[in-house]
Every structure is written in C-alpha cells, then in structure tokens.
Amino acid sequence: MKIGELSGRTGASVRALRYYEEKGALSPGRTPSGYRVFSDSDIDKVAHIQTLLAAGLGMDLIGEILACLSGGSLLLDDCRERLEAERRRITGDIDQLIQTRSLLDELLGATRGPTRRDTAEPSVA
Amino acid sequence: MKIGELSGRTGASVRALRYYEEKGALSPGRTPSGYRVFSDSDIDKVAHIQTLLAAGLGMDLIGEILACLSGGSLLLDDCRERLEAERRRITGDIDQLIQTRSLLDELLGATRGPTRRDTAEPSVA
DNA sequence: CTAAAGTCTCACGTAGACGTGAGAGTCAAG
C-alpha cells in the first residue's frame, strides 16, 4: 500500500509516517517512480511506534528498537539493556503519576467539596 | 531568600524559577533594587510545580492553579473542573503506561534466551 | 487527454520548558 492508505489505516499523518521512516522505524520499499510501498505488517509497527511514543520513548530509540526487531527478529544485548532501562523508567513514571494524582486529590480536597470516591480506579499499583 | 538560594534548595535552575514567575506560578517580592525575594513556602511551591510538570501539566495551567491556591486559598469551580480533568487524564496515562510496559515485556520476552556475552555466534542478524 | 488527487523532496514554522550569553546594575568582602 502507499503512504496515504497506511495513514488512513493507522491514524498517523503522512508527514508522521515519513518522519518514522527518517528515524529508521519504518523501511518501506519504493516503486520505480519513488513512491513508498508499505506492507501490512507496517500497520502493527506504526501502532507500536505510537504506543512507545505515548510512553515517552524518543523516536531515535524507537527507531533502533524496531530496526533491531525487524532486522533479525532478535534483540541484541545492547537493545535489551536499553529496553529494560525504559521499562524501569516507565515503572518509575507510573509511581510518579500515582503520587501526583494524590497531590491533585489533596488540592481538590483541601479547599472544599466532598471527598467522594467517584469514578472507578482502574490502575492502582 | 534570593533566587540563587531557592535554586540551590529546590534543584530548579535560576532560569526555570524566573520562567515559573513569568507563568504566574510564583510571585516573589522585590527588593528596592529589583532582586526577587522568595519565601520559605515557595520551596514547596516549586516542588509542586516540578511534580505537576513531570505529570504532563502545562505551565499555563500550573500557573493558574497555584495562583488560585495562593490567591484565595480556595479553588474556583473553573479551576476544579480543570484539575479534575487532569486527574482523569493522569489516570488514563497510568493505564497507558501499564499497557506499554506490557508491550515492552512482550518485546523483551520474544527474544528470551541465553544472554550471551562473548559468543560470536551471529544468530540471525 | 486533461484535470484532480496523490506523492515526492526540500525546508522553514510551531510549541513547551527552559539554556545561554550579552550588557548592566547590585551587594558583601577586603
């Protein structure tokens, strides 16, 4: 498929997809005329990219990770370490966010209003 | 205390502290000669700012929040709503991060195997 | 065949949270 279709299927803008390629996260083929040609598996890759981006990983790292994965379907030790480091960082971020949520509760409760446990608490670590 | 001392006590750079003031999150007094004068309570405020920043809140919102808090020691309904919106967003972010952590575990697990250190056995790469 | 739609490669613009001098005034110490 061409870039427009991938954009439609993933929600990522055409510009974003070209940017992902620039960072090595995608490696589409080319038609004789220069058009990028993506495969179905790229849909999943883009989803991964979006997920990792949302988690705060930089495109440079994501690019290396996906390059590693598609390269040999096996992570080099170097990549593993960095992924594990990110995993630890994310766990730290989660804790941090939970504390911050408590701070917000404090601010919200400090002034007035019922200390009601309203909406569900999906994630409590 | 002057800006340098507050910087030392909070870890925030002098530039950052001036930026926080610019955004209305801090409102230090001034000496006749124009030097900023901070109080001890500003140490806590800076800590809150750093926490909220790390949680993804923008300085504009943080500025309004702290201005609200120190202004009337009571949150306006408008402020409350926005804080509650941020609370929901943070909860969503936490869930997102937990899912992402699972993705990382998946990626890390996909290559599970002996972590060779010096074996020059090129797997598939 | 022509017009519209899609794609290409530059390459500058954007927003957020500061970094980094530039040039100048101010304060504590010797």
Next chain:
DNA sequence: CTTGACTCTCACGTCTACGTGAGACTTTAG
C-alpha cells in the same frame, strides 16, 4: 574603592515530533 559573585532584563538558541506550504512529478478518474 575595587573586585568578584550575584542578579536583572532582553532575546535568540535548543530539542522533539511533527505541521505546512512550495514546486515538481506520477497516478487515477472521467
């Protein structure tokens, strides 16, 4: 009084993940 450290106000530089044309070519629809 003179350093030297500290502070002040501009105001441009930085980094990230794209947005947004500009100008030109390719493909598709009628």
